[in-house]
Structure formats: C-alpha cells, structure tokens
Amino acid sequence: MDLIDSEPVEVAIVKGETPKENLLNGIEKLGGISKYINNGDQVFIKFNLTLPCGFPTNTNFDVIETIVKACKKAGAKKVYLGSFPFKGVTIKAISDILGLKKYFESVEGELAFLDNSNYFYMKGFDSKKLKVIKNRSFSKVEVNNKTFIVPKVILDSDKFISVNQVNVDPLFKLRLSLLSSYSIIPNRFQEILKKGENFQSNDQYKQDLISNIIDVFSIKKPNLVINDLFYVLENAGPFIYKDSNLTKTGIMVLGNDAVAVDAVTSKIMNLDIKKSDLILKAEEKGLGLADLSKIKIIGENIKNIDLIIKKCAKKLDEIKLQNFSIKTGNLCSGCFKQAYHLLNLMKTNMTKDLKYITPNNSFLIGDDPPDPNNISKDNIILFGDCAISSTRKKKFKVIIKESKKKRKYKANKKLLKLSGCPPDIFKCIKLLLNFYGKRDLPMLNLYSETVASYTPEKITKKLRIWEVG
Amino acid sequence: MKILKYNSNIELFEESKELKERVRIPLSPIETDGNIVYYLFELLYPIFINDQQNILDIVISDNEDEILKLILYETKKAGVHESFQILQKDLIKIKNIDLDNLNDFFNVAQSVLMKKNNIRISSLRIFKNKAIEYINNFCKGLEDLNFYEFVQHFLDLIHTIFEQKIFYIYPEPNIYKFLKKLILSLNGIKLNNLFEFLEENLAPFNVSIILNSEKLILILKIQKIKSGSDLTFKLYTPRNLGINVNGISKKRLMNLIKIKLKAEKVYFFNQKHLISLLSYIFELEFPLKIENLKFILQKVLFGFRSFENHWDMVPQPKIYNPLRRFLIRLFGINLNLKKISHWAIPELIYSSINSNFGLNSKSLLILTNISKYKNGKLRELDSLNKAFRNALLIEIENSRIIKIISIKRNELFINGTPNNLQTIKLQISEKFGFISSVIKIDSLLINEIINKSVSTFSKFKPFSKLKVIKMFKNKNLFSIYPEIPPYKLMMGKRIKSLTKLILRVFIDKHEF
Ligand code: SF4
Numbered sequence: 001m002d003l004i005d006s007e008p009v010e011v012a013i014v015k016g017e018t019p020k021e022n023l024l025n026g027i028e029k030l031g032g033i034s035k036y037i038n039n040g041d042q043v044f045i046k047f048n049l050t051l052p053c054g055f056p057t058n059t060n061f062d063v064i065e066t067i068v069k070a071c072k073k074a075g076a077k078k079v080y081l082g083s084f085p086f087k088g089v090t091i092k093a094i095s096d097i098l099g100l101k102k103y104f105e106s107v108e109g110e111l112a113f114l115d116n117s118n119y120f121y122m123k124g125f126d127s128k129k130l131k132v133i134k135n136r137s138f139s140k141v142e143v144n145n146k147t148f149i150v151p152k153v154i155l156d157s158d159k160f161i162s163v164n165q166v167n168v169d170p171l172f173k174l175r176l177s178l179l180s181s182y183s184i185i186p187n188r189f190q191e192i193l194k195k196g197e198n199f200q201s202n203d204q205y206k207q208d209l210i211s212n213i214i215d216v217f218s219i220k221k222p223n224l225v226i227n228d229l230f231y232v233l234e235n236a237g238p239f240i241y242k243d244s245n246l247t248k249t250g251i252m253v254l255g256n257d258a259v260a261v262d263a264v265t266s267k268i269m270n271l272d273i274k275k276s277d278l279i280l281k282a283e284e285k286g287l288g289l290a291d292l293s294k295i296k297i298i299g300e301n302i303k304n305i306d307l308i309i310k311k312c313a314k315k316l317d318e319i320k321l322q323n324f325s326i327k328t329g330n331l332c333s334g335c336f337k338q339a340y341h342l343l344n345l346m347k348t349n350m351t352k353d354l355k356y357i358t359p360n361n362s363f364l365i366g367d368d369p370p371d372p373n374n375i376s377k378d379n380i381i382l383f384g385d386c387a388i389s390s391t392r393k394k395k396f397k398v399i400i401k402e403s404k405k406k407r408k409y410k411a412n413k414k415l416l417k418l419s420g421c422p423p424d425i426f427k428c429i430k431l432l433l434n435f436y437g438k439r440d441l442p443m444l445n446l447y448s449e450t451v452a453s454y455t456p457e458k459i460t461k462k463l464r465i466w467e468v469g
Numbered sequence: 470m471k472i473l474k475y476n477s478n479i480e481l482f483e484e485s486k487e488l489k490e491r492v493r494i495p496l497s498p499i500e501t502d503g504n505i506v507y508y509l510f511e512l513l514y515p516i517f518i519n520d521q522q523n524i525l526d527i528v529i530s531d532n533e534d535e536i537l538k539l540i541l542y543e544t545k546k547a548g549v550h551e552s553f554q555i556l557q558k559d560l561i562k563i564k565n566i567d568l569d570n571l572n573d574f575f576n577v578a579q580s581v582l583m584k585k586n587n588i589r590i591s592s593l594r595i596f597k598n599k600a601i602e603y604i605n606n607f608c609k610g611l612e613d614l615n616f617y618e619f620v621q622h623f624l625d626l627i628h629t630i631f632e633q634k635i636f637y638i639y640p641e642p643n644i645y646k647f648l649k650k651l652i653l654s655l656n657g658i659k660l661n662n663l664f665e666f667l668e669e670n671l672a673p674f675n676v677s678i679i680l681n682s683e684k685l686i687l688i689l690k691i692q693k694i695k696s697g698s699d700l701t702f703k704l705y706t707p708r709n710l711g712i713n714v715n716g717i718s719k720k721r722l723m724n725l726i727k728i729k730l731k732a733e734k735v736y737f738f739n740q741k742h743l744i745s746l747l748s749y750i751f752e753l754e755f756p757l758k759i760e761n762l763k764f765i766l767q768k769v770l771f772g773f774r775s776f777e778n779h780w781d782m783v784p785q786p787k788i789y790n791p792l793r794r795f796l797i798r799l800f801g802i803n804l805n806l807k808k809i810s811h812w813a814i815p816e817l818i819y820s821s822i823n824s825n826f827g828l829n830s831k832s833l834l835i836l837t838n839i840s841k842y843k844n845g846k847l848r849e850l851d852s853l854n855k856a857f858r859n860a861l862l863i864e865i866e867n868s869r870i871i872k873i874i875s876i877k878r879n880e881l882f883i884n885g886t887p888n889n890l891q892t893i894k895l896q897i898s899e900k901f902g903f904i905s906s907v908i909k910i911d912s913l914l915i916n917e918i919i920n921k922s923v924s925t926f927s928k929f930k931p932f933s934k935l936k937v938i939k940m941f942k943n944k945n946l947f948s949i950y951p952e953i954p955p956y957k958l959m960m961g962k963r964i965k966s967l968t969k970l971i972l973r974v975f976i977d978k979h980e981f
Contacts, residue, residue: 020902052954054827054905061903099894099951103903106895231829231867242820246828246867348820352813352974442973443817449970453957 011255039075044157052097082112090117131469167238205334259288331366334422521591571639597635650755677732756869770811890950
C-alpha cells in the first residue's frame with residue numbers, strides 16, 4: 001500500500017535563489033523529509049538520465065545531491081538512483097562521461113545500472129550470462145493485460161522518489177513527472193508497436209503511449225515527486241538543440257501525488273490541464289488528483305505565478321533547415337516525435353553541411369505527403385513507413401530518360417528511404433551519411449563519430465542482446 | 470604638459486608638417502613623436518571615450534564628502550586636450566555626490582560652468598584622492614621601466630582603480646563599462662597575472678606591425694629577445710624611418726620596414742579593422758555570453774582567412790602557397806587557411822560546449838608546468854601535484870560566464886596527498902556544487918598552441934602542426950575528467966584520421 005493513499009494530497013510551490021534552497025524549503029513546507037522516509041528505508045530515486053550531455057538534458061545534480069543527503073539524514077539505509085537512457089545508450093556510458101558513479105558514491109548514494117551495462121565491459125560475458133543477470137534483476141509485472149519488465153531494485157525499494165527536470169517536450173508540451181516515470185522500464189518495452197489498420201489515422205501511437213505510461217506509472221507510484229522548473233529548457237527540447245534556450249523561473253513544485261504535482265506545474269506554466277491527455281487519463285484511472293480545487297497547495301500563491309515558456313515547434317516545417325523543404329502528409333505522433341528530434345539534431349550538428357549541401361532537398365513524411373518541389377532535381381528523403389508506402393506509385397520514384405527511339409525508366413537514385421514505424425534516429429544518421437557521403441556532411445560525420453565513441457559497436461551489440469534476452 | 474603644449478600648436482604642425490617634438494604617451498614610458506600622440510588621441514578618444522568637447526576633472530576626498538580640486542580641460546576637438554584651468558574648488562556647491570548616478574551632478578556642474586565660464590562640458594571624470602595617489606605613484610620612475618614592467622604596473626593600476634571604485638566617468642564609455650565588469654567578473658584574478666601568463670608562454674619573437682590608415686600609418690616594433698620578461702615596444706611613423714609612402718606598394722613598404730627595423734616578420738593590418746574589433750569587444754555585455762565569444766572568434770577567423778585582403782605579412786606564409794598545399798593534399802590533408810571556415814569552427818565549438826558541458830556548468834581548469842621536471846617526463850599523478858601552477862573555477866549559467874574563481878593549491882591537494890582529477894572533482898564539488906569537468910592543461914601545450922598559431926605560423930610544417938594534436942593525447946600535458954565524448958574520440962583515433970575528420974569541418978571546400 002502506498003503511503004500517499006491515506007494522505008491528503010499536498011503540493012508545495014517554492015521560489016528561491018538556488019535549486020538546493022528551493023528543494024529544502026519545499027520539503028520543509030510539506031512537513032519535512034521524515035514524513036516520507038523512515039529509518040532503515042531503501043529508497044529509489046528516479047531522475048532524468050537520457051544522454052551523456054550537460055544540464056538540463058538530465059536532472060540537476062545539485063538537486064539530486066540535496067535529496068540523497070536529506071534521505072540519508074532521515075535514516076535511509078540505502079539510496080539508489082537510476083533511470084533508463086535514450087535508446088542505444090547505456091547507463092555505464094553516461095556514468096563514465098558524467099562521472100556519476102563516483103559522484104553519487106561521494107554523496108552516499110548508489111547509481112543503479114538498471115540495464116546491467118556495468119557487466120557489458122567485462123570479458124567473457126556472453127548472451128547466456130547476460131540473460132541470467134537480466135532475469136535476476138528484473139520482475140515481470142502484469143498491468144491491464146500487458147507485461148512489463150521492471151527492475152527489482154525499484155519494486156523492492158521501500159520508498160520511491162521522482163526528481164524530474166522540467167523541459168519542453170514535442171509530444172506532451174512539457175516533460176513532467178508522469179512522462180518521466182516511463183523510463184523505469186527498458187527502452188524496448190517503451191516502444192510502441194504498430195497494430196491495426198488505422199494506427200496512423202487514429203494516432204494510435206499516442207493513445208498507446210499514454211496508456212503505457214499510465215500503466216507503468218501505476219506499477220510504482222512515487223511517494224515524493226519533484227518537478228524542478230528552476231531552470232527550464234524552452235523552444236527546443238527536452239535535449240539541448242541549436243534553438244534551445246534556458247530560462248530561469250526560480251520555481252520548484254513538489255508533493256506526494258505525481259498527478260497533482262503535474263497538474264499544478266501545468267497550471268503555472270500556462271498549460272490547459274483539460275487538454276493534457278496524460279494527466280486526465282491518470283486521474284481517470286484513480287492514480288492521483290488533477291482537480292486543483294481539491295489539492296492543498298502550499299507556499300507560493302498559484303494565482304500569482306504565470307510562466308510563459310516558449311514551447312516546441314508544433315509543426316515540423318517550423319524547424320527551419322537551410323536548403324531543406326519539409327513536406328508533411330498525415331502523420332501520427334510517432335513520426336512527429338522522431339522527425340522533430342532528427343530535424344533538430346540536423347540543425348544543431350549540420351550547420352556547415354546544410355549550407356553547402358545541394359540546395360534542393362525535400363523531406364517527405366507521413367501518409368501521402370505533397371510532392372517534392374522539383375521532382376527531377378531534388379534529393380528526396382522519405383521518413384517513415386507511411387511516407388515510403390504511400391508514395392510507392394508517385395512519379396518521383398522513377399526517372400524517365402527519353403531518347404529518339406525509346407523511353408527508359410530508371411529508379412530515382414536521389415531517393416533515401418528512412419524506414420521504420422517510426423524510424424530510429426541513430427540509424428537515420430548513418431543512412432544520411434551514406435546517402436550524401438561523409439565528405440559532404442563533415443559535421444554530421446564528426447557528430448556520428450563522437451556518438452560512436454561512447455556507443456561502441458561491441459557494447460551496443462551487448463545492449464541489443466540484453467534487451468532481447 | 471608637453472603634450473598639451475604640443476596639441477595647442479598643432480595647427481602649426483598641420484601646415485608645416487615639420488614639427489618633430491618628442492613627447493611621452495601619457496601614463497607610459499613610451500616616447501614618440503608629438504604628432505603620433507596627437508593622432509592617437511584624435512582618433513581613439515572620440516571612438517572609445519567621448520566624441521564631444523571639453524572635460525571637467527574633479528578630485529574628491531576618499532569619503533566622497535568634499536571636492537578637493539576642479540580642473541577644466543578645453544578641447545577644440547574631442548580627445549585633443551589643449552589647455553586647462555584650475556577652477557575654484559567650491560565653484561560647484563553640492564552636499565553629496567551620488568557616484569552611482571552622476572546624471573544630477575553632471576547637470577549641476579554643466580549649468581554652473583555655463584553661467585560662470587560660458588563653457589559647455591561633455592564629460593566628467595571623477596577621481597578619489599586615493600586614485601590620484603596611485604596614479605602619482607605609478608608615474609614615479611615611469612621613464613625607467615621597460616615595456617614589460619610598464620604593462621605589468623599599468624594593468625595593476627587599472628585593476629586597483631576599478632576594484633577599489635575610485636575613478637568614475639560620466640557618461641560611461643563602453644571601454645569603462647567593459648573594464649569595470651571584466652574586473653568584477655574576474656573575482657580577484659589580476660589582469661597583470663593574465664598578462665604575465667600569456668607573455669611567459671610566448672616564444673621569443675621579433676615582429677613589426679604596420680597599422681595602415683589614410684591619415685597616418687603607424688608602425689609598431691615588438692620584440693621578445695629571450696624567454697622571460699624582456700619585451701620591447703617602439704612606435705614609429707614611416708617618416709621616422711625615412712620612408713616616403715607616396716605611391717609605394719604594400720609589399721614594398723613591408724619589405725622596407727623588415728630591413729629598417731631588422732624584424733623577422735612584418736604584419737600589415739588596417740587600423741579601421743582593429744578598431745572595429747575592439748569596439749565590438751568593448752560593447753560586450755557582462756556576464757559574458759559564450760555566444761558573443763563565438764562571434765569574436767568568427768571575426769578573428771574571418772580576418773585570418775582574408776589574407777592579402779584584410780591583412781598581409783612578409784615573409785609570406787608558406788602555407789598559402791598553392792603548390793605546397795597541393796602536395797600535402799596528396800597525403801589527404803587539406804590545409805588551406807584562406808578557406809578556413811570562419812563560422813563553422815566557432816559554431817562547432819559553441820554547440821560542443823553547450824552539449825557536453827551544458828547550458829549551466831561549473832568547470833575546473835588546472836594549469837600545470839611540467840617543463841622543469843626531467844624534460845616533461847613525469848608520472849601522471851606526480852605531474853599534477855608537483856607541477857600545479859594555477860586553477861580556475863569557471864561557472865556558466867545559461868551560456869554566460871557568471872563567475873571565475875581562483876582555486877588555491879591547498880584546496881586541491883588536501884593534506885598534500887597526490888590527488889588525481891577524479892578526487893579533485895569530488896572535493897571541489899563538495900564545496901562549490903556539482904563540477905561538470907576538470908580540465909588539466911600544461912604550459913608546454915599552451916606554449917605550443919600559441920607558437921604554432923602565431924610565431925611559427927609562416928613556416929610550412931604541416932606535420933609539426935599535427936604535433937599539437939599529438940600533445941593533446943599526452944595525459945601529462947592534457948587531460949580531462951570525466952572524459953567527454955570529443956575527448957574520447959580524440960583519444961581513440963589515429964592522428965591522421967582525426968586530422969582528416971576535423972579538417973573537413975575546419976576548411977571549406979572548392980579551393981584550387
Ligand atoms: S510510419 Fe510514422 S506516421 Fe506512419 S504509422 Fe508509423 S509512426 Fe505513424
């Protein structure tokens with residue numbers, strides 16, 4: 001039984017000079033850390049650990065340090081910290097690049113290698129051994145006829161705390177704690193598989209995603225939830241892109257009910273809660289309170305805070321790429337999200353390439369996208385299975401060469417198919433490099449080699465084996 | 470005094486062009502022709518300080534409650550001080566001068582001077598008595614200082630004046646605002662220490678720099694004879710050197726100066742380009758935005774690639790020779806500096822900083838000097854402890870450098886134990902919050918970078934330039950903890966393939 005079920009729903013809004021001061025002040029307002037942590041508790045702290053990049057891609061480590069120390073002070077026996085990163089990246093790689101393992105140890109916490117990647121570098125670890133380790137460290141959990149595998153360390157912990165860095169998000173406008181809770185399961189289980197006829201037209205991707213997030217969230221509801229919006233990455237996020245901007249609000253929202261904390265955060269960040277499928281669905285399932293009138297809000301007056309945050313691009317063609325025109329057909333959230341990240345990644349890491357690339361490039365996405373601007377001249381990129389299948393009979397797929405005697409039909413070689421439903425970003429980068437040539441994309445090539453330096457094939461292969469096993 | 474007298478006679482000079490009086494540049498030991506000083510003030514003062522006439526200098530007591538001296542400088546042209554008069558100190562009656570908001574005081578002074586002297590002033594300079602003492606002390610024996618000592622003392626004076634807030638100017642020119650904020654953000658790190666560090670890392674050189682303009686060409690000769698602190702500086706005009714510039718080509722002028730001043734290299738720049746770069750720098754806002762540093766680097770690299778257009782040099786850098794470039798291209802290395810990608814390089818550095826260090830970060834920079842130990846061959850741990858020189862903690866918030874703190878040796882090496890970068894990171898994180906990375910760089914490497922890009926720039930030794938990359942791979946000379954992805958990439962690649970990978974970004978295509 002979760003602690004909060006019998007507790008009144010309380011949310012604190014705190015404003016201060018530093019994130020650390022905010023957190024301590026907020027916890028104090030909620031009644032002190034010992035209200036949440038008992039002597040001898042094993043605590044698991046879920047934080048954002050997405051990529052080996054600087055703040056605010058991941059949670060603010062000063063905030064993590066403060067919460068770990070507070071838990072220890074309250075008598076916690078053990079404090080684990082963890083989360084599953086971006087697809088294809090191991091926890092070990094991020095830990096090495098950010099120096100996390102030692103850092104958490106120095107503040108008396110322990111980084112949980114949820115993906116067992118600390119074993120990947122050991123010699124003699126074949127697929128059998130990986131499978132054994134995985135089975136030992138995970139449990140199967142059934143929710144709504146779906147099976148998820150969840151790390152035992154999370155399930156076995158007495159207390160669960162979520163520390164979420166709030167940034168803009170292309171699908172849900174903001175990365176709030178409900179969304180962030182999804183990364184307590186491995187990436188492969190986070191993926192949404194195409195089912196049924198109307199998958200794209202019904203935006204089944206988003207519906208399934210929301211349903212999965214809610215199900216995963218219900219497996220282990222956090223006892224304490226912290227939405228850290230002291231700094232917010234706006235305009236382009238939740239990772240650092242060329243168009244990203246960091247804005248300082250000085251605010252933190254925390255409480256004992258994730259749905260309530262997200263609802264309050266949405267309200268002060270000018271988001272209409274009634275339009276937030278995730279929050280509404282969670283409330284509907286009885287997983288928390290979203291009705292602000294029923295939530296006990298302490299600290300700052302909610303009416304006095306009105307944060308204007310620049311949200312992510314709503315349409316893909318708002319992400320302006322030099323020498324590229326983006327042609328959008330009917331697409332679902334899956335392709336939108338992946339294309340949003342790919343286009344932003346290209347804009348950030350291909351500035352020189354985009355300038356010198358041939359001026360005619362069309363990026364076609366979704367079902368039945370408009371034709372490229374110039375069929376005979378354009379390099380055409382088809383993003384996603386819908387774009388590929390719906391353009392099968394389009395004129396631009398073939399080049400007609402007419403001579404005096406006959407007409408010749410040839411497949412258009414200026415065509416790149418990025419398959420997948422939705423496509424995988426790292427794979428797309430490799431295909432782009434092959435298509436244009438590394439010489440013509442020197443910046444993307446450098447980026448790709450840099451990524452490869454922390455995702456060496458040897459290790460990603462082990463990760464793939466581990467994920468399937 | 471001499472310069473005031475000179476300035477008042479300048480019309481004479483303008484007619485005859487023969488007045489050759491030697492004067493000292495104010496607040497410096499540099500003696501040069503009066504017309505050079507006149508020209509410099511006439512050119513630079515309106516751009517960097519104030520473009521209007523007449524200035525009132527005020528000396529006030531240290532506790533700001535009394536005016537001790539009033540001096541009125543009349544200037545026919547902005548910056549050209551011709552005469553001065555000492556006014557009665559009680560001329561301006563005001564109870565308190567609000568030094569943080571001089572607008573009201575300026576208006577009072579303006580109206581009094583209009584009424585009593587029928588003079589409209591455009592600027593106020595207020596010195597606390599202490600500032601005058603410092604300036605007088607600085608001026609004592611100034612003539613006997615060598616150039617290095619002068620720069621050291623001068624930077625120290627500037628630092629003291631701004632740090633102790635004993636000099637004010639109204640309206641505040643950009644250079645004043647720049648220095649004030651720079652010194653504040655340096656957090657006690659002295660300008661003269663930075664200069665010393667830079668000078669120490671420069672190998673001996675002997676160069677002349679021609680600063681071209683339509684009005685007056687200036688020629689600087691700067692020389693460092695041997696490593697250490699002997700730096701000399703001289704300022705000339707072509708006339709001083711007996712060169713008639715009428716109808717002379719740029720190349721001929723450079724070659725003549727090379728011979729006359731026995732310089733190894735002669736550089737040619739346009740005054741207006743340097744002034745525009747300086748103006749841009751002085752306009753920088755503080756806390757310093759990384760993005761603005763990106764624009765400065767863009768400007769500098771653009772200048773670099775505009776060889777023979779915006780700048781020139783003799784002997785001509787061999788690296789610009791197409792045949793030689795073609796030959797090394799055969800080895801797969803494209804090194805055309807005229808095609809250096811002046812915007813892609815800063816863009817890459819900027820996005821790399823943002824992505825790897827984050828938009829908020831704290832990084833510790835440790836400077837070492839291992840050159841004194843066994844030809845630089847030291848065990849890695851020892852090198853850090855023994856060779857420690859300086860450490861700076863650089864704090865970035867929202868891509869702005871908000872703080873630079875000097876970290877002392879005993880904060881890094883607790884109990885004298887030989888710490889490595891990992892333990893240092895944890896130690897410093899405990900005190901200052903999460904440190905993103907600790908970067909250690911040795912003087913030998915800095916020396917090599919500066920000298921490869923400045924002193925030995927004209928030599929055609931592409932493979933010696935690759936030595937710098939090799940040095941980056943030597944952990945005694947450079948290391949970073951934790952190892953960020955670009956560093957991992959560098960360490961995991963062979964030098965040639967790494968060079969090829971980077972040069973494709975750094976050098977634009979379509980070159981021959
Ligand atoms: S290909 Fe893209 S748009 Fe089509 S259904 Fe799949 S994710 Fe949606």
